[in-house]
Amino acid sequence: MNSIRLFGGFARGSLRLILRGNRAYALWLAFLAALMVSGSLAYSNQVRTGLGLTAMRDQVSWGFYIGNFTFLVGVAAAAVVLVIPAYIYNWKPIREIVIYGELLAISAIMMCLMFVMVDIGRPDRFWHLIPPFGHLNFPSSILAWDVVVLNLYFVVNFVVATHILYRAFHGRHYIKRLVVPLVLLSIPMAVGIHTVTAFLYNGLAARPYWNSSILAPQFLASAFCSGPAILLIMIQVLRRFTRFEIQNEAIWKIAELMAYAMFLNLFLHGAEAFKEFYSNTQHVLYTRYWYWGLGSHHTLVPYAWTAVFCNLLAFGLFIVPKARRNFVTLNIGCLAIYAGVYIEKGMGLIIPGLTPDALGEIYEYYPTLTELRVAAGIFATGFLIFTLMLKVAVPISLGEFRDKQESVEAAELVETR
């Protein structure tokens, strides 16, 4: 009973925090709500009519939804990787951000699961995956692995983040014996979810574009750019609008780590491009479709080069110490990384993998309005979750949101017993 009472206080307080906010906050929520309504309408249409409302067809059987899913797995993985320097080297400046990285991971995983849900043809049969009611084809299907690791990762992050915040709310320190092992576990799991997601594609010999062992390392390298990019922008927003403080030093350190990750990403891209173009087998068709187009089919070419340009720009800005210490160029770099990785890990991974199709046919995929609206709705939902969590988490971390009644209530409870 005591814990229920304590939780009630926490929930009521959180609700009050969430409902309060300035004009900008209200506008932001209204904007997200509008996107969510639009997305829900588009999705209900899609459920009624079928996935025929998307641009996906038998030739290109996965598209924008699965692309976004892949990108967001990267975000979820990388947000937590910041934990490594914080805990292993006990580097204090980054430590303050870790909790937000975990909250970002939680939101990203929720978006991942939503993107998978909107992509499947029979969402009403989702439970077929869940034993004992369903049948999970484990360990044969890598998708089964992905279901397992993504959900585990979600639970681990959820437990750690809520535990730390909940304890802090009651003015207590988190239980070290619980948190430290879970945080340590979340590091290999972050690498794990992204590796398993890469293997999802990597294991398909039918698709030479994916069937390359460079895929998993490249996934990790690009994810370690995009996840922190979102965090860096978020931190600056928080710094401006709340009393949240973070040293510039921490931001610069993260930007430096991102530069190394981007170098690795570019290097792996180069290695793959060399192998494809120099050996010049028929398998080069997919890479060629992405960068140059095939015949009269070059819908995706502008995106491919935009991604290359963004990645190179970001690398340049982050590797030069002066540029990453200037907040204008730093933010340009963050946006460039976000755009570059979003393109290459989304559309740039899925579509060329399936074009030309298994029998050589070129079907040019380009997402329909339904897909864009549904995806925008999912992103809005994810951002809403993230915003609301931050709205509670930031005051707790700052010590502004505390349960003052706690000790009194606890005493009362003892008395009534």
Place this chain on the structure above:
Amino acid sequence: METDGNSTHPSRRLFTIAAASTAASWIMTACGPKRLYEAPKERLRAAIKEMESKYSKSHGKKVTVSDAGPIPGVEFAYALDISRCIGCRRCVYACVAENNQSREPQIQWIRVMSMEKDKGVDFSHANAYYNPEEVPQEGHFYVPVGCQHCENPPCTKVCPTGATWVERDGIVVIDYDWCIGCRYCMAACPYGARHFNWEEPTIPDQEFNPNTHYLGNRPRTKGVVEKCTFCIQRARAGRYPACVEVCPVGARKFGNLLDKDSEIRYIIEHKRVLVLKEELNTVPRFFYFYAT
């Protein structure tokens, strides 16, 4: 906690019994067989009865759903004579009619690829949408492609719910009631053999083939994957698949791989035989050959 003093109260007892039986039945369904793959005979029969009455009602004629299992000592295989095929696509349409594929949107399990003679069997130069006045077209040959019924199928391996598998007679089948429509199998198939119901499939009642099999040509819903089953409803009843019957030039051969005297064995042993994308180690049960 309050003490449980009046547990003999009738409504409470009733509630307890109801809750217990609900829980028990829930656990039983949860632990019992879920997929048609593992359904015991009597449960399968009941499911099929249900299918028959449902389909008969929805299509306005008597629909039968066969549950014929694999015949011991039979493993089906297929051979297609590339030198004979003229690319007329009769097999495509016979297949559509026999297997109740959706007319709108169109689904076709067989794709006939037109290839150039000077390039050989090369999918990167193949064209599925050839449309000349007359076939065969000068300088071209044709390679019809459907499910290769692999011995080592990448599609069944990746299915997250185990909704697709290889039957003992070598036919790769799908449980349309268990498929969640994730399309991982479509990404995994190197032959483009799997097709998705992007919208609700439609077939005019008069064109609907009422002789169906529960793993084959029974009606599908939108959002699930389907594919060639070697006409399982025919093959297991000792008949040729529709595409074999309709082929005007006799390019299509079908039979029992385990029968030493079968035509299929003769072809494999005496003709130049190839399988598509051999390097992927899918080990197809669908062979292409040159008879002349």
